[in-house]
Amino acid sequence: MLAFLLLNLDKITKMWTYILRRALYSIPILLGVNLITFLLFFMVNTPDDMARIQLGAKHVTQADIHTWKEEKGYNKPLFVNTDQSGAAILTDTIFYQKSIPLFQLDFGHSDSGRNINKDINERMWPSLALAIPSFIIALITNIVFAMWMVMLLGTKLERMSLIFTVALMSISGLFYIIIGQKIVAGMWHWFPVSGYQDGFESWRFVMLPVLIGVVAGLGAGVRWYRSIFLEEINKPYVNTARAKGLSEQQVLFKHVLKNAMIPILTGVVVVIPSLFMGSLIMESFFSIPGLGSYTIDAINSQDFAIVRAMVFLGSILYIVGLLLTDISYTWVDPRVKFK
Amino acid sequence: MTFIWLWTDFLLWVLFALSMIAVVKIRGNELLSQKWQKIFAQPLALSAFIVFAFYILIGLSDSIHFRLDNNTTTYSVLDRALLPALEAEEKTYSTPLNFEQFSKEYLDNGLRGRVHLNLVSAEITNASDNTKNLLSISANALFYAVSIFVVFILFLAKFTAINTKNNRSAFVTIFALIFFCTWVVLLMPNYHILGTDKAGIDVFYKAVKSIRTGMIFGLLTTLLALPPAIILGLMAGYFKGKTDDVIQYIYTTINAIPGILLIAALVLILQVYMDEHASDYASALERSDLKLLLLCVILALTSWTGLCRLIRAETLKLSELEFVQAAKVFGVSNIKILFNHLMPNVMHLVLISIVLDFSGLVLIEAVLSYVGVGVDATTMSWGNMINAARLELSTDPVVWWPLASSFIFMFILVLSANLFADRVRQVFDPKGDDNA
Numbered sequence: 121m122l123a124f125l126l127l128n129l130d131k132i133t134k135m136w137t138y139i140l141r142r143a144l145y146s147i148p149i150l151l152g153v154n155l156i157t158f159l160l161f162f163m164v165n166t167p168d169d170m171a172r173i174q175l176g177a178k179h180v181t182q183a184d185i186h187t188w189k190e191e192k193g194y195n196k197p198l199f200v201n202t203d204q205s206g207a208a209i210l211t212d213t214i215f216y217q218k219s220i221p222l223f224q225l226d227f228g229h230s231d232s233g234r235n236i237n238k239d240i241n242e243r244m245w246p247s248l249a250l251a252i253p254s255f256i257i258a259l260i261t262n263i264v265f266a267m268w269m270v271m272l273l274g275t276k277l278e279r280m281s282l283i284f285t286v287a288l289m290s291i292s293g294l295f296y297i298i299i300g301q302k303i304v305a306g307m308w309h310w311f312p313v314s315g316y317q318d319g320f321e322s323w324r325f326v327m328l329p330v331l332i333g334v335v336a337g338l339g340a341g342v343r344w345y346r347s348i349f350l351e352e353i354n355k356p357y358v359n360t361a362r363a364k365g366l367s368e369q370q371v372l373f374k375h376v377l378k379n380a381m382i383p384i385l386t387g388v389v390v391v392i393p394s395l396f397m398g399s400l401i402m403e404s405f406f407s408i409p410g411l412g413s414y415t416i417d418a419i420n421s422q423d424f425a426i427v428r429a430m431v432f433l434g435s436i437l438y439i440v441g442l443l444l445t446d447i448s449y450t451w452v453d454p455r456v457k458f459k
Numbered sequence: 460m461t462f463i464w465l466w467t468d469f470l471l472w473v474l475f476a477l478s479m480i481a482v483v484k485i486r487g488n489e490l491l492s493q494k495w496q497k498i499f500a501q502p503l504a505l506s507a508f509i510v511f512a513f514y515i516l517i518g519l520s521d522s523i524h525f526r527l528d529n530n531t532t533t534y535s536v537l538d539r540a541l542l543p544a545l546e547a548e549e550k551t552y553s554t555p556l557n558f559e560q561f562s563k564e565y566l567d568n569g570l571r572g573r574v575h576l577n578l579v580s581a582e583i584t585n586a587s588d589n590t591k592n593l594l595s596i597s598a599n600a601l602f603y604a605v606s607i608f609v610v611f612i613l614f615l616a617k618f619t620a621i622n623t624k625n626n627r628s629a630f631v632t633i634f635a636l637i638f639f640c641t642w643v644v645l646l647m648p649n650y651h652i653l654g655t656d657k658a659g660i661d662v663f664y665k666a667v668k669s670i671r672t673g674m675i676f677g678l679l680t681t682l683l684a685l686p687p688a689i690i691l692g693l694m695a696g697y698f699k700g701k702t703d704d705v706i707q708y709i710y711t712t713i714n715a716i717p718g719i720l721l722i723a724a725l726v727l728i729l730q731v732y733m734d735e736h737a738s739d740y741a742s743a744l745e746r747s748d749l750k751l752l753l754l755c756v757i758l759a760l761t762s763w764t765g766l767c768r769l770i771r772a773e774t775l776k777l778s779e780l781e782f783v784q785a786a787k788v789f790g791v792s793n794i795k796i797l798f799n800h801l802m803p804n805v806m807h808l809v810l811i812s813i814v815l816d817f818s819g820l821v822l823i824e825a826v827l828s829y830v831g832v833g834v835d836a837t838t839m840s841w842g843n844m845i846n847a848a849r850l851e852l853s854t855d856p857v858v859w860w861p862l863a864s865s866f867i868f869m870f871i872l873v874l875s876a877n878l879f880a881d882r883v884r885q886v887f888d889p890k891g892d893d894n895a
Contacts, residue, residue, distance in 0.1 A: 152712035160724055169731050283503075286881060290818065290874035292825050294845055295866050302852055400719060400830060419723050420831050422731075427724050434717035 135450055142446050146439040153435040154219050161428050162214055167194035173422050174231050192231070193217060225436075227429035232421070236429050239414060247398030247410030249322050254333040254402075255395055258341060259388065261334055266345030267372055270353060288339030296336040297405050304328060314407040329402045348383045352376045381452045389448050390441035397434050463524040463533055465748040467675050471522045474682055497886050502628035504882035509632045510875040517667065518674035524744075533744055537671075541664050543648045547578035549659035555860050556593060556650050558583045578651060593650075600645045604638035611637070654860045656847070665839050666864045672840040673872060675751060676758070676824045677817040683759035685809065688766035693797050693805070695767075696774025706771070710764040718761050719830070725757045726832035747835035754827075754834060758820065766812045770805045777804055807887040814880035818873040825869070841865040 171185040171194075189195040194214060201212045211217075221228055227236035272278035305313040311328040352358065353376060361371045398412030407413070411430070418426035485491045499505045521537035538545055552561035559573035566572045575581065583589050611633070643663075646652055653662040695706040713721075733750060740746040777783060778801065786796050827833035828842025836843065848862035 148708065149712050149715055152708065153715055156712065156716065157724070160728060169735070173731065283878075286877045287874060290870055290877050292822050292841075292845070292866060292869055292873075294825050294829060295870075298845075298849065298852065298862070302857075394717070397717065401826060415720065415723075416830060419727060422727055424727070427720070427727065431716055431720045431724060434720055435715040438715045438717065 138450075139443070139447060142443055146443065149439055150223070150436065153432065154222060157428050157431050158215055158219065161424050162198060162218070167192075167214070170194070170231065170424055192229075222429075222432050227433075228425065230418070230425045231423045236426060239426075240411065240429075240433070243409055243411045243414050244396055244398075245318075245410075246316055246322070246408050247396060247403065247412060250326050250329055250402065250408055250410060251395035251398055253326065254330045254399075255392070257330060258334045258337050261338065262341035262345050263377075263384075265338070265342045266349055267377070269342065269346050270349045270376075271368060271372060273350075273353075282343075285339040285342050288335075289343070290339075291336075293336045293401065296332050297401065300328065300332040300335075301405065304331075314405070316406075316408045325406070325408065329406045329408070333399070333402060344387070345380075345384070348380050349376055351383075352380050355379075382449065385448050385452060386445060389445040390438070392444065393437035393440040394434065396437055397430070460528060461526050463526055465522075465524060465745065466752045467679065467748055468522040468524060470679055470682070470752070471519065471675060474678055475519060494886050498882050501882050502626070504879055505626065505629045506632040507875040507878035507882075509629060509636070510871065511879055513636050514670055514872050514875070515674065518671045521668065521671040533742070537667070541647065541667065543578070544651070544661040544664040547651070547661065549576055549578070549651070549655045550574065551655070551657060551659055552858055553651060553655045555652060555654040555662075556589075556646075557654065558589045561654075561858070576651065576655075579649060593646075596645050596649070597642060600642040601638065603641040603645075604634065607637050607641070608634050653864045656861050657851070662861050662864050665844060665861075666841070666868045668839040669841045669844065669865065669868065670872070672751065672834060672838055673821045673824060673869065676755065677820045677876070679752070679755040680758045680762065680820050681813045681816055683756055684763040684766065685813075688763040688812075689770060689802065689805070689809065691763075692767040692770025693774050693801055695771040697778050697793070697797055697801060699775070699778075703771070706767070710767055713761065714764050716761075719826075721761050722757055722827065723830060723832045725760070726754065726827075729753055729757070730832075743837055747838045750835045751838060758823070762816065762820075766808065769808050769812070773805050773808060774801055777801055807889075811880075811884050811887055814876070814883045818876040818880065821869065821873055821876070841869045 167189050168185055171188040172180055175184055175188060186195070196212060196214050196217065199213055199215050201209055204212045225237075227240070230236055230239075269278055269281055272281070301313060305311045305328055312325055314325075316322060316325045349372075357379070358371060358376060361375045362368075366374075396411065397415075398408075398410035400412040400416050402408070403410045403412035404416045415427065415430045417423075418430070485495060499508065517537065520540070521535045523536045524533050525535075526533050550560065553559065553576055554561055557576070558579040559575050561573075563571050563573055566574065575584075579589075580592075583592055612630070643652065647663075651661050651663065653666060656662055656665070691706045691709075695703040729750070733746070737746070740749065783796060783800060786800050791800075824833060824840060825842035825845050828840060828846050833842045833846075834840050844861055844865035848858070848865070851858035851861065
């Protein structure tokens with residue numbers, strides 16, 4: 121073991137410096153995301169506007185707005201505070217005060233006074249309970265169907281199923297949800313129509329949305345994997361494998377699938393962290409109290425603090441996904457160099 | 460009569476003019492016209508294109524707005540064509556092609572019954588009469604359709620060189636469309652073809668009017684996303700170094716923000732802004748039109764990154780090739796190299812991305828309306844129809860026709876776009892699976 125470590129020390133340090141550099145590279149991106157969200161939420165849409173929305177009434181006095189801004193900490197200048205001196209010129213501003221906590225993953229309170237971090241902690245579990253099974257089942261189904269179509273390459277059946285996948289992806293996702301909910305749950309009573317329950321019982325509520333999610337994504341998913349496999353299948357190593365007398369199954373599942381892992385990973389790993397965010401549409405249709413429906417509710421009640429927190433969280437998760445993708449390359453493809 | 464030009468009308472016609480110029484250019488270029496012939500040689504792609512063109516025709520006819528002198532309402536050409544459906548007012552729901560209302564209520568004579576629809580002739584009082592009437596109208600429509608089709612074929616055979624035997628599926632499609640048109644024209648003065656909605660408005664009218672909204676979403680968004688994608692992509696790939704770093708940084712940052720959340724946030728802000736400046740717009744129509752346009756701008760802001768990345772990668776490869784090096788040595792300016800030498804060579808990527816993105820954009824309109832960040836509530840769109848129809852599904856008996864209509868209209872457009880896009884990708888993508 122020790123000998124192995126010593127032999128590979130060079131490689132391991134190289135890998136870690138590579139990962140570290142990729143991680144450092146994501147800092148400017150996060151800063152950019154923060155700047156964009158700040159511009160959107162505080163410059164285009166000033167704190168005065170937000171106060172008017174939250175206070176709701178038509179006859180809001182300037183004094184009301186002022187108190188609201190003071191309560192929420194929006195009563196400072198945006199970027200530069202000329203009343204202060206020293207570093208406080210830059211720190212005693214909305215930009216600084218609202219950005220630093222975000223980087224510490226402290227999302228503060230929503231405009232309606234709720235603790236956003238606590239909400240996220242509670243609501244991420246139902247989101248995961250829905251998102252993880254959907255993700256895994258969809259991944260397997262899509263790959264299996266794509267493989268099946270590649271096996272049938274050139275036959276009439278393949279052409280028919282290709283057109284069928286185009287038809288599947290031409291149907292609005294809302295159609296699958298509305299019809300699935302109406303027929304499978306509403307008429308056949310196989311599953312509850314909507315709702316959620318914590319713990320083990322949750323599977324009954326999650327089954328139908330998972331099923332619908334898989335079917336809705338089938339068309340586009342199968343075609344994507346199919347195109348990846350088709351690109352691999354014309355490479356020389358496939359001919360070699362066939363010439364060796366391997367069966368078509370062996371060629372596809374042992375050789376093509378392994379080599380297709382790199383393009384597959386590019387598309388797949390990056391979304392894994394984002395599974396936390398849940399699905400906006402699914403969760404609100406099936407009243408699952410996850411982060412997706414949380415976001416939708418925030419959008420509908422125009423709660424900018426929550427929307428901003430979710431945008432930031434989503435970006436972090438995406439960047440983590442990019443990082444994981446890079447790491448996963450080094451794992452599946454030994455040719456990748458850490459430069 | 461005064462013409463009224465909305466922003467989206469104007470841009471849609473600009474787009475139309477641009478595509479006509481493109482057609483003329485393609486016809487002058489042998490290689491390109493060969494490729495396009497190859498696309499249309501596939502019967503499925505040709506049929507899909509004909510259906511798609513039919514949708515575009517409807518969308519364009521809905522993009523000429525005018526106001527009659529003695530009237531304050533703004534009409535589009537399509538509105539005038541659908542006038543019977545537009546003006547017939549019922550009280551509430553009725554099923555497709557029915558002669559009476561959907562639900563029973565107390566009539567003038569004190570009994571419970573179904574109210575006869577205003578649009579349907581008073582002579583039709585029972586279901587069998589209704590069926591007979593429908594059949595006779597359909598037979599008439601078929602007769603007219605066949606006559607028009609025969610004239611059309613004769614015209615083609617006489618004046619063009621199109622081979623009428625080899626394009627069977629295309630002619631089947633054309634015949635189906637002609638029959639659909641004659642059927643609609645004959646039925647519309649007498650029936651609500653797809654029934655009426657809760658407020659008694661003709662569902663067919665709403666579904667057809669929504670075509671323009673879908674078109675604008677799918678086409679204008681891509682049109683708006685093209686300039687930044689092409690220019691930045693070319694610059695990043697050609698200048699490399701610092702320029703490349705900056706451009707890559709910009710699109711990675713935008714990509715990092717979850718698309719639908721960024722769109723939602725932008726639309727929320729837009730809504731607040733428009734509510735505050737509500738008095739700036741001359742009419743509700745102009746207001747909702749501007750909102751539609753700004754929605755496309757927002758979608759374009761979030762969607763140019765994908766194409767930009769593709770163009771950058773392609774330009775990186777191209778700029779190492781001899782013809783670019785030669786141009787540099789001859790002292791051709793950078794701008795000329797970018798636009799005269801590199802741009803034509805990435806246009807296939809642009810074309811593929813236009814056709815591939817179109818259907819996704821049409822579909823996302825419905826999702827955005829559901830999330831509450833879609834088009835204005837007064838704009839007719841499939842998203843708004845689906846949104847309104849969700850509650851109707853839980854009624855008993857089920858009110859299914861508004862939902863079904865919007866889904867079917869949307870499905871046909873998206874399907875034909877997807878089938879056509881598939882073929883375009885096959886032919887133009889050098890890596891495409893051109894084995895069909």
